[in-house]
Amino acid sequence: MHDTVIVGAGPVGLFLACELRLAGCSVVVLEREPEPRSPWKAEPLGMRGLSAASVEAFYRRGLLRPLLTASGVRDDPGAAPDADEPSPPRSAGHFAGMMLDPTRVDLAALPFRLPGPAVEGVMTNLEAIETVLTEQATELGVEIRRGVTVSAVTQDDDGVVARAGGHEYAARWLVGCDGGRSTVRRLAGFEFVGTEPQFTGYVMLATVADLEKLRPGFNLTQTGMYLRTHRDGHIGMTDFDGGAFDRSQRPTRDHLQAVLRRVSGTDVTLGDVRLAASFTDRAMQTTTYRQGRVMLAGDAAHIHSPLGGQGLNLGLGDAVNLGWKLAASVHGHAPDGLLDTYTRERHPVGAGVLDWSRAQVAVMRPDPHARAIQGVVRDLLGTRDGTTHVFERTSGSSNRYDLGSEHPLTGRSAPDFRLAHGIRLGDLMHDGRGVVLDLSADRALHGSARGWEGRIRYAVGPARDDLGLGAVLVRPDGTVAWAGDRDPDRAAFERAAGQWFGSPEL
Structure with a gap:
């Protein structure tokens, strides 16, 4: 019997597996996909932004330098090692496609910020993240089994069993990190509640005959939104159809071209579509993250639109919060109620991200009321306080767990104190x-x-x-x-x- 079975070998499942193995727990990871590599994980389709909080998590486990190397990032995302003051962020992100000016971030308003190598976000990709975490997991002795689909989950007071591919995997605990369509969530009977979608979103890699007709970056229009990245043919768009198209049929070239023309207001012409997929802004969350000996983390526990790139960061936060608590329970030195603090601390954070996503969708709607709100939001984002507020939310620096203490630092991420002999x-x-x-x-x-x-x-x-x-x-x-x-x-x-x-x- 293993201490823990983790279902899902994405970034959240792998990070959690490393946390548990680091603490001396035996771990097996079951992954449905037979191969780790996919064009959806590599650039440009796999591009993801790690928040400062997520970068900090990699840094604290000695994985930041391998991650930066795998991501092709040359510079540390923070201040120089001997800096006395925090440096201003190089990027401040966006809200509903409205970009923020990083020079307007008020560093003095950011709580307990000290200079260090991990105070800023990083652009990377899923392939780089999973490669680094897989190497770490393998080095630590995590057992990863690929091409294994879980079909049943049963539990009692002593343990839990996952059935997959004719085999049974018994453990003391099981964690579902198997994504938005989580099999574990369904089999374990978690309640999943939230709001229905407003739009169908699309992402594609295609040739465009007249790419110059599409403005680079985020573009809010009278009929939707489109995004043209620096990679030719990498395009995203939202069509406010109530989510009607998502997964109802395959997005053909003609359909994608029609949507792109509508939301961009141009007569742009698509050529070959190499890859395309749809998604929605459906925002759902389980009412608890634990049912007995089964727990959820990442998209298995919460889904929302990808606006602002908060989903991966939210899931990594779940893994970091859960890992040490689950390990303490395995080893028998967890104080009473420690595992219950996982839901108590992470559920409000997830609910806040879902509302943050909903707010962006409301601002982006192609109607006169939303356009009026856009004007107000743009004015607010043009202020120092407005930019700083959004940066705090998206970077994770405003997160604070209620640990029952009035001290303003308690419950926050620890500043990277530098001791006199240079150790941080x-x-x-x-x-x-x-x-x-x-x-x-x-x-x-x-x-x-x-x-x-x-x-x-x-x-x-x-x-x-x-x-x-x-x-x-x-x-x-x-x-x-x-x-x-x-x-x-x-x-x-x-x-x-x-x-x-x-x-x-x-």
Whole structure:
């Protein structure tokens, strides 16, 4: 029996598998597709934007440099190693196709931002992400079985069994990371609720006889929206038909040309269509992320339109949040209710992304009311506060879990503190353990921290910039679990450590 069965070998399933194996859990990953490579994963169709929060997750596991190399990115997405101040972002993204000016981002308004190598997003592709994660999983000893389709899931108080291809895979836990049409979600009986689509979206790779008729970038029009990227023939578009066309029939060249002409207001002519697919803005979410010993992560738990590129980032956040909690449960040192915090913390984040997606769709509708709202939104995005707000949301820097503490840093992603000898917090998190940074002059927490050896790494300051703090307890997912002033309270630290890491005697 394995500790965990993961269904789905996409980025979310692979990242989760690495997290669990890093913590010493036995893991098998079942993937329906027989081959990992696909033109839908490579550029340009597989292009994806990783938010700063996702880049941070790779950085904290020592995977940022391999990811940048696989993605063809030469520069670190952040400040120079010796920078004293955070650098302004090179890109600020968009809202409903309306691009943001990165020079308008107010860095002073971003909470607890310190310079570091992972404070900005990265453009990459699914093939690069999966290649890096597959190599890491293989090195860690994760078992990946491809060409395996799950047909049944049963569970009891002791474990769960997935039936696939005539075999049974027994485990203590099962996690469905098998996408928007999740088989695990259906078989385990999760309730999936939300809103129906407003549009059919299309993405294609085609030759265009008169490409100059299409303006580069995002283009909101009187009849929809189209996107022309820097890659010739890579085009996306939305047709507000209530989602009527999606998956109802194959998108032919004539149909795609008709839609493109309608939404672009041109007489552009398509040639050969090499690849094409449709999608919608249907926004759905399971009411819980856990049913007994079965859990969901990524698109299996929530789907929405790809506007803003939040889906992959949301799923990676699920994996990072769940991995260490599930591993603690496997090893028997999880405090009561730890696994329940997965839904409690991640469900509101998912609901917020769905609403963010819905808001963009409402603004993009081709009618006079939406166009009036577009004007208001453009004005707001032209302000420093408006740009900063959208950047905070899309970068993940505004995320904060409610951990029951009034300290403004608790529940947020930990700043990348740089200790006096040059080691950064991110360097201390490669093995997936929590970290306590004792920045006080007298090593106030040394004796207390030793009680959680093996689960929490103890590191001593001072830091180059301690933000006025004396100590910080960081969970394995990079979230600040507790923060103390320059004279940290040992009893408060011990309560927080026990809350998240269990009894020190275990």
